[in-house]
Amino acid sequence: MANKKKYNYEGKLQKIPSQKILININHLEKGEYELNIIHKNKVLKKTNFKKK
Numbered sequence: 903m904a905n906k907k908k909y910n911y912e913g914k915l916q917k918i919p920s921q922k923i924l925i926n927i928n929h930l931e932k933g934e935y936e937l938n939i940i941h942k943n944k945v946l947k948k949t950n951f952k953k954k
Contacts, residue, residue: 925937932953934951934952935950
C-alpha cells in the first residue's frame with residue numbers, strides 16, 4: 903500500500919470588530935420595520951426601513 907501524503911490547510915479570517923453590529927435583512931419578510939437603538943432604557947436612535 904502506498905504512503906498517502908498528509909496536507910495541512912490553513913486559512914485566516916478577518917476578526918469582526920466588537921463595536922460593530924451587523925443586521926442581515928435577507929431573512930426578514932417583506933414589509934416595513936422600525937429599528938430602535940436603546941441604551942439604559944433610553945432610545946438613542948429610531949429609524950424606519952422597508953424591505954421590498
